[in-house]
Amino acid sequence: MNGKQIPGILAHSSEFSVMKVRSKEELEILKRIKEDDRVKEAIPKVKAEDTRKQVQVKPICLLMGYMYDLLEEDHLKNEGIKADLEKILKTIPSYFDILLTQTMMLAQMFKMGRSPKRITARNIMTLIQFSQNLMQGGWINRSAFSQLPHFGEAECKAITQKLNGKTLFQYCMMEKSQ
Structure with a gap:
């Protein structure tokens, strides 16, 4: 399908x-x-x-x-x-x-x-x-970060760059120290 x-x-x-x-x-x-x-x-x-x-x-x-x-x-x-x-x-x-x-x-x-x-x-x-x-x-909005409140296209790009391409799931699974 x-x-x-x-x-x-x-x-x-x-x-x-x-x-x-x-x-x-x-x-x-x-x-x-x-x-x-x-x-x-x-x-x-x-x-x-x-x-x-x-x-x-x-x-x-x-x-x-x-x-x-x-x-x-x-x-x-x-x-x-x-x-x-x-x-x-x-x-x-x-x-x-x-x-x-x-x-x-x-x-x-x-x-x-x-x-x-x-x-x-x-x-x-x-x-x-x-x-x-x-x-x-x-x-x-193709980014998974767009599911977060107040995240537009610019914020999604910025966070993706800051996290070196990590996904939303990978971000959620990160240790607090990271």
């Missing part, structure tokens, strides 16, 4: 699949977000004749726009964008719980020979990593 596929999977949920564009202003905002290459690669490619698998692009654009910090302050003033983004962010944690549970169940079934679908630890780790990146802004 590739992390880029997860927004498309989530867009198939009943709550997200009914999200419609409500105004021309909203449509223009979504078009601007969709122009970003990182967003384009998250939108699943579906054949035109296969109407069963048509996916609603709005939740994908909003989710990826949020993750890559593409949503500007004036975008969030649009009531439709604001309401749908709030709905996405409120429901995503429970969806990840469901996805992880089902993925682990399929992995167990494969081990017992009851499922033809091979689920690897990499699939599970991809889901966990995507969830963490979404909740912690991992795509925007």
